[in-house]
Amino acid sequence: MTMTRRMTVGQALIEFLAHQWTVDGEHRERTIAGTVGIFGHGNVAGVGQALAQLNATQPDLMPYHQARNEQAMVHQAVGYARMHRRRGTLAAAASVGPGAANMITGAALATSNRMPALLLPSDTFATRVSDPVLQQLEHPHDPGIQVTDAFRPVSRFFDRVQRPEQLFSIALGAMRVLTDPAETGAATIALPEDVQAEAFDVPLEFLQDREWRIRRPLPESAPLARAVAAIRSARRPIIVAGGGVLYSGAEDDLRALVEQTGIPVATSQAGGGALKWDHPQYLGGVGATGTSAANRLTAEADVVIGIGTRYSDFTTASRTAFQHPDVRFVNVNVAAFDAYKHGTQLPVIADARETIVALREALSDWHVDAAYARTAAEEKARWDTVVDDAFAPSGRSLPGQAEIIGAVQSASAPRDVIVQAAGSLPGDLHKLWRVRDALGYHVEYAFSCMGYEIAGGLGAKRGLLADGDDRDVIVMVGDGSYLMLSTELLTAVAEGIKIIVVLIQNHGFASIGHLSETVGSERFGTKYRAYDPETANFQGDQVLPVDLAMNARSYGLDVIEVEPTSDAIADLSAALAAAKASDRSTFIHVNSDPLLYAPDGEGWWDVPVAETAELASTLRARSEYDTQVTAQRPLLGAMTDEQA
Template identity: 60%
Template sequence: MSVRLTVAQAALRFLEVQQVERDGERHPFFTACWGIFGHGNVAGVGQALLERARSGEPGVLKYRQGRNEQAMVHAAVGYARHRDRLATHVVTSSIGPGATNMVTGAALATINRLPVLLLPGDTFATRTAEPVLQQLESDSQGDISVNDAFRPVSAYFDRVHRPEQLPAALLQALRVLTDPARTGAVTLALPQDVQAEAHDWPEELFAPRVWPVPRPVPEPSALKRATDVLKSARKPLVIAGGGVIYSRAEAALRAFAEATGVPVAETQAGKGALPYDHPLSVGAVGATGTTAANQLAAEADLIIGVGTRYSDFTTASRTAFAFPGVRFVNLNVSGFDTAKLSAVSLVADAREGLLALSATVGEWTADAAWPGRATELAGEWDAVVGRAYAHESAPLLSQSAVIGAVNELSAPHDVVVCAAGSMPGDLHKLWRTRDRKGYHVEYGYSCMGYEIAGGLGVKLAALEEAADGRGPDRDVYVLVGDGSYLMMSSELVTAVAEGVKLIVVLVQNHGFASIGALSESVGGQRFGTSYRYRSGLSGELDGERLPVDLAANAASLGADVIAVADRAGLHEALRAAQKSTRTTVIHVETDPLQPGPDSGSWWDVPVAEVSALESTRSAREVYERGRARQRTHLEAP
């Protein structure tokens, strides 16, 4: 038997019945489709979505209307991350600029290894009307389109030229999306004429299909090598990455740490792997880390990386792990990551790998004094955090004080969302995480503009979990600077349209605070990092501050807005936002020259080797001293 449908109609029918299963739990993998319609998809995917919405059938993908194609991908990614990669959204766009607007979102998804399915329109497969509107023509490649830009930033890419190609493309897409080691953005480019083309499809294509999400166990000989290295260590340190969270391995990590006395430090994606106040939790590690975690990292004779890809921030550009004979054991579902830093490789699911290590190490423990040192150092850092939260800086609040107010007034299960600027570094060091899903900072791509769209995706996932009884009713706090806000404030409109409540804390510092500080540190004197008029005297952008009213802008997009000037006003605004059922933007001016506590760590940002500026020459001397501390970690384990 066959069913006659267009390519777009068939694709949606297929996606609606795909399910995933892990640990005996089974549920739909795709729950919604974001879309902005243009001539490249309105008659294909757009028509199919309308038809499905009017069908009255259960399990139809819910259509969600975005305001920016990149933001739609961010929302889907935020949703997928909160769902531990076990569910995601589809995103469709027109051809041309609609499609290329999604490329940044695709890169973010793939770098963070979070699943999202992209269905961009494409130019005519028949080529009878070429060149069509928005088509990229090449005099050397007849089959190229702007969608080829997705290839390097997609975990899987295909272009469906003929209806017969669709089933294989969809199956390959699901294979990659549900593979924890491979997942990311999957792009299926759909030429606009092919989307509308009818075909007789076998009924089997639309039968429910279950995709098991694997939990690979360690290979025995690899487990023995890792165990032997661990037993020979005296002062090991775990670096918990995002893989711990996605695997839901927090209980296994806690049991391992408590049984062995091994302290735990966290990457940005791994924050929340242990509650901040656990005796063996030393918090953030690396360039945006705590002094506790970085001190232990410098002293540790063994680093056990669990679910981390060791970004330059995590390793402090390879200066963090300073013990002369330091060794590494890397537990990761991705073999690519286990080979980093010349480590003993343990390819496995984070939970299964930790359970296996716990079973094989037996009664072994770290040096008796090591856990106590971790607790002592963590206590010292927590006192620093307390002082930062209470910091007074008249007439404007410091960013640390803003973070402190949100942390102290939010519930343990609420979620903080951020992505770019100086805020992620301060959050990594200062946020007291109390729930495994309480911290959501996108720092793989650190994409300006992610915050509001990503927060929208998180809130949609949290609402579904609360409705199904699978999670608490969480408020989502989006912390965003004025630079990121101006990049993509448009999804405030989407939150209002969907009736989804966000609490957005908009920090106004009249420019790019993070890059301003970085510019100063590399001798750039904060050039081009403030929002100012161009001066008639100097010819540079160093005149008076621009009269930008972001509070008025947020109100014009439909959000409730509360402008505050001091700590008492911020506390009052946060309580009002918590009681409200609508999206609320809290606008607060801060002092960009008041930095958060220093981690004492280093990040490799090259400084000009020759310069006429004394500030740059001085910065180069500091840079050379930092670079001298870098390690290759090429020693055999």
């Protein structure tokens, strides 16, 4: 006879989640380490009641974290998952209608970044007994469509619990996706408000500890042999390391491989930390925001070994990075979808670490040509000098962003984590930040979501604390992104979680302002200025009287304002030292000149320019675009040696 407990759907789901464990080799941790929730009509009597009940009876079983914005809840889950190499995450619970809708951006971010996050949006009555209820959508042609249906295209898993008995298969399905390296992303379980509170008999086996073992598939012998043959035949190979290297814990094995073979390495945004910045084979970031060292060698590479990268347009410089006429791609990825990109005929569908170990053995007697190794070393040395110069304080009262990054770099400890997401900072950090730890660089750039930084940084710090790791998390954010979503600063204060926020004030959208210039749109709509009735735009000189330092102070943070003087960089360094010495969250406000750009890394990004225009600036930009776009290549895959 099956033993059961009488429980509500909400109670059963939350207790089920509390007993899920991820196992990766010898490592075992909670898959869902806690629930971040905002309660309202739809979940206060379901998931909310379940969390309250556990808090009263077993407070450590499913920790609850209060939040201020539903989108930010998902960002916290992603930041947490990044620090845990995708082996653990958080659940995010929201109410019906707008509460649920606010999480959609977060879901898209998680899925784009291949990061696990469990979303529990509430839904309207399954019985429809009270239709239309508050916050319900009504579609005459399809009464069943609700806000939660918008999660379908942005989730890796979606289902709706319309009957209590469905919970078992749905919950297990969501966990399968969350713990699958090839499939992970946002897993969304829509919960109608009446079903959440409905009681049913729950088998006790559903509530027992369950382990989900991370798959680390070995490379098949034939694809591996073809990949090895291609590498051995290469004269100018290069490795493009992506996030998959870090998620499989392969950074030490990667270092051993490149030291053995001499193959140089460039990284995507997600791959930052795969090698330390000063490693002889590390050339820095690659692509549109990459370094000249990485981009020059990538342009001439005859074999590109992509490990754990999804080859975004920034990584490929919009398919202009790889210029060798016979370039071939050895793509190592746990997901076949990514392994087959660029039409490669050399995919290796396997775990990054397992494949790197196999490559080390197969290439034990092989090394790149000495002349090629010297070229790589020379380009690295040249770029390192460029960065040194960019970091040097200029004495300007409004320093450039590169100087600010340099000050943050010098004040940070080797294991500190830098967190960023959108604007001009990701590009500058990709080129300039000197990563010294595998987990030290977290730039969300798959979705490049403005507003991610503070919430993601909080999630990252929460994830580190869960492992007993007290390293500092430094969030760098521009004023535009800060204004999008800063409210989780209060969450940090409420829980006494320390993060350091460096806000760069440039009174507008610095990145898009620069991009606007390059496409001939003259920075239109990118400045934070008072509206000018005569010109009917915001392009004047009257800066808005915003005081973001005061805003941060109102959240309860310690605030340090760096005044715009010739000593601004020295004062910023002192502010960071004080912030690191404190046990409280600190907000550092520094003004910058958005027209002072970081060094050019010789990458390009495809942003189409208007084909016809009356603005002379647009016509000039179109002419330049027509020149640049000629370097794009279809990358349909070169022939293998056997076919040639």
